[in-house]
Amino acid sequence: MNQTTAYPISPLDSPPKRPPAKWKKHIWGYLFLLPAVVIFFTFLWMPIGKGIIFSFYHIDFVKGDTFVGWDNYERVFKDPEVMISVKNTLYYILLGILIGFWIPIVFAISISEMRRFQGFARIAAYLPYVVPFVVLYGLWRWLYDPVGPINAVLTRIGFDSVLFLTDKAWSMISIVIMETWQSFGSALLIYLAAILSIPRDWYEAAEIDGAGVWKRIRHITLPAIKNQIILLFLLQLIATSQGFQTQYALLDGGPNNATLTYALLVVRYAFTRQDYGTASALGVLMFLVLGLLAVIQYRMSNKREA
């Protein structure tokens, strides 16, 4: 950038000055950065650093903290609930992929083909995303009720009614279905934009060469949105591996720990057992795994822009 013109030119009547010192020239630049630096330090880097320190301490708000070495980590590896929560989290991630991941892709392709009412379908798909989470909890508790509408439909077409929330086998699946319902619209819009930006001539050419509809989807549409697919896949992994709020709000980890995810266990250690040290240790361990994912995601999204 051309810096020579960036000087404020001194008024003509003032005496000629020496060129300002380097720090003086940039004083505004640093002043502008200062609040952000302070805030990022205080509210992001400090907690992050404290997390590592706390993981070696027993935290007591009244008597003060005591150093306990690796005790917290030992507790983590001895606690059978940690194993359960890791399994549950992996199961949750897997269900998220099996139930939730492919749906926006299918609907994005279908909607992109609609000749009419495309805008309407798009809005309808996105609408649940603006519903506040707390409303979601109230609504779906009713929908999943043993005598709720979903069970009414199931019994009408001859199935047994399902205890969506209280049956151990169903509770996690029910949560994933609910979250998919709410959030697939945002992924759908991202895919849809990518699909609609594919040049129409490519399909034209493929058609002339005799490629059928399925072949066009497989060899043109899907490769064209490959980057979005990978990126959203990683984002979903990062999001679901940290998920706990729905599990907490709807079932508090129950029935019988079937929806106790790892992040929920972290929160439980801190706020139910008041063991902030072990909770911090769990957080550090989580970071070691997830940090890697975040780096991969970052490299992917940069590659896409290049």
Next chain:
Amino acid sequence: MKPIERGIVSNYDLRKPGNKVVYYMMTLIVLVMVCTMLYPMLIIFFNGLKLNTEVNSFPPTFLPAEWHFENYSKAWGYINLPLFVRNTLFIFAGNMAVTVLVIGFAAFSLSRMNVPYKKGIQYFFLLTLFIPPTTYIIPNFVNLRDLGLMNTFWALWLPAGANAFFLLLIKSFFDGINIELFESGRIDGASEPRLFFQLAFPLSIPIFATLAIFVFSTAWNDWYWPQLILSSDERYPLATAIYKYVINVRRLDLNLRFAILSMITFPPVIVFLIFQKYIVRGLHLGGVKG
């Protein structure tokens, strides 16, 4: 411009019966999807109009048998909704001010002021993107406690300035503004804050509008974190209050529950329908950078 719109399927394809079936199937699937999206949205509203016995009846009805609009006035008095809405707007306004002043200033400096060690400072901000928030949720809580910010709005406002993702969005928007504009401003003797407020900010209204939608939806939706750091009705945002007093109680009649829920669902839905264009754009920004 091509005369006929085409997608994957061309009009010629549609004349073949096999393709036609597939095409109608696709349309049907989308139609089913639209219904499963709209049914729960509408049922929130209709359940709020039914008698409590009707909401609890099996099989459930869709339209109310009788329309009981008085449910809404009863629900209005059940909790102090205006207070919680006020708190939510407070939180939104503070978060937005911090976003503009703290993140906006920093982005301006990084984008347009060419300070030494810029790269290093940028890393200081952006590396935080790699650290998933749940991993430091507990120390974050303890930290706010140590700072004595518990049960104050500052505990929400100040951390709103620590958002590397927003910083990135604003900075890349500033990067797109013509540099000559600022240089001529400097030559004319404008101070740097003035350049920010009179040039950079007004020219960047689109990105700040998009961020405002993000910030608003966080303030409106977030119930868990405020519940941890705030501890009085005087400060609870709407979502936290609803969670504590509507979702988490057993005694409340279902029809009143739905009436309250529909009242807090409709404002964001209406905002969405009006500002759809900006929201969708914001979403793409989110998709690009993660």
